[in-house]
Amino acid sequence: MEFFTQRSYEQALERFIWLAQIKYRPAFSSYMAGQCAYKEKHYQEAIKFYQQSLAIKEQASYTAILLENLAKAYKALKDEKHYAHYRHLLEQQRAGD
Secondary structure: OHHHHOOOHHHHHHHHHHHHHOOOOHHHHHHHHHHHHHHOOOHHHHHHHHHHHHHHOOOOOOHHHHHHHHHHHHHHOOOHHHHHHHHHHHHHHHHHO
16 A cells, blocks of 8 residues: 555555456555556556456445546546446445445
């Protein structure tokens, strides 16, 4: 987390990918890898990591942030269909809280 909080996103990304590969908190590690990619505006890569995280664990304390950034990543890529889908999931998530 130190690299991430210091905004050394490339170094943090490498670390979170490694942590996910060794199965250390794989859902969270994939989510954080997505956060690093998102902060660097590497939206395709962020989407991949966010989806990996969701596939491992659908509900977590960070799920709302994940869904919001996933939607924003699709919007940045001008993919309105997926943007709308993940905005809808985010609204459902918030309604369920």
